[in-house]
Amino acid sequence: MKYDAAVLERVAQKFRRDMWESVVPDAVTESGVEVERFGPVQATSFGDLPEVHNLNEIQGAAEPGAIAGGHLADAVEWMRAREVDYRVPVAAGRPGTEEAEAWLGQRGYERGGGWVKFVRDVSPPDIPPDPGIQIWPLGQNEIDGEGMSAIVAEAMELPITAGTLFFSLPQRLHWHCYTASLDPEEGIVSTASMLIYEGVAQLGPGNTLPHARGQGCNTALLRRRMLDAIDAGCHTIFAEVWDCAPEQLSPAGRIFVKAGFEQAYSARNWQRPALHPAAAENFRYP
Numbered sequence: 001m002k003y004d005a006a007v008l009e010r011v012a013q014k015f016r017r018d019m020w021e022s023v024v025p026d027a028v029t030e031s032g033v034e035v036e037r038f039g040p041v042q043a044t045s046f047g048d049l050p051e052v053h054n055l056n057e058i059q060g061a062a063e064p065g066a067i068a069g070g071h072l073a074d075a076v077e078w079m080r081a082r083e084v085d086y087r088v089p090v091a092a093g094r095p096g097t098e099e100a101e102a103w104l105g106q107r108g109y110e111r112g113g114g115w116v117k118f119v120r121d122v123s124p125p126d127i128p129p130d131p132g133i134q135i136w137p138l139g140q141n142e143i144d145g146e147g148m149s150a151i152v153a154e155a156m157e158l159p160i161t162a163g164t165l166f167f168s169l170p171q172r173l174h175w176h177c178y179t180a181s182l183d184p185e186e187g188i189v190s191t192a193s194m195l196i197y198e199g200v201a202q203l204g205p206g207n208t209l210p211h212a213r214g215q216g217c218n219t220a221l222l223r224r225r226m227l228d229a230i231d232a233g234c235h236t237i238f239a240e241v242w243d244c245a246p247e248q249l250s251p252a253g254r255i256f257v258k259a260g261f262e263q264a265y266s267a268r269n270w271q272r273p274a275l276h277p278a279a280a281e282n283f284r285y286p
Helices: 005-021 025-031 071-080 097-106 142-155 160-165 217-231 251-258 277-282
Strands: 033-038 041-046 057-059 087-091 110-120 134-137 175-181 190-197 200-203 236-242 262-271
Touching: 005 033, 005 041, 005 057, 005 190, 005 200, 005 236, 005 262, 025 033, 025 160, 033 071, 041 071, 057 071, 087 097, 087 110, 097 110, 097 262, 110 251, 134 217, 142 160, 142 175, 142 190, 175 217, 190 217, 200 217, 217 251, 236 251
Parallel strands: 057 087, 200 236
Antiparallel strands: 033 041, 041 057, 087 262, 110 236, 110 262, 134 175, 175 190, 190 200
């Protein structure tokens, strides 16, 4: 299907920026949750979790002007000052892809795994409703956000402090957050989110507690979000999934393919070289 990669990249940056900006001021001070923009480049860090590279990332390296304007260099310096294990995803097929990869390679960064965007139009999903799963859209009730953040942290095997990124999302403009239950008496077991911006819906990962997996919660939440995106007048729906060979797709990737999503383009992560401590002490980026 047709899509505008520039728009998808803008929405992806807003998706992450909103998460970082939604945290309470105490978390910014105590946990080092920071976001900064440098022209088309955006850097996010989580000082309390420097080893979790998914929480420490520089986006927009392949966007026009990122290298020539010195924006990627500024973002790298900002991130290095925070002493976190960050990644720089470089999106394929963007105007500055080759320039960004050359810049990173010349400075000793290593090319590793990455993400692939799955894109879909807004035709009705061919997914039947599951009467055994109850879904609740989250509103302004703070306790709902608390439950969502706890499930995301546990399902993704992240420290509970990472849940601060999700606690207040239900109250953010343009965001739609949901929880699901197999049995209301046992409480919620799954959660998912969606950002709608510029006519595009970006789906966050569905997260289900280990004991409830394999029972259709992620599929039911995907169906609900797709229907809500259609009702909201979106023209494109997309999600990001860990990049791997088609025959080795993750459960999330297989769910998206079954729901009619197509692989669009990937973003390969670049990272600082893993040096021996003695070598790292003397290593300098040119």
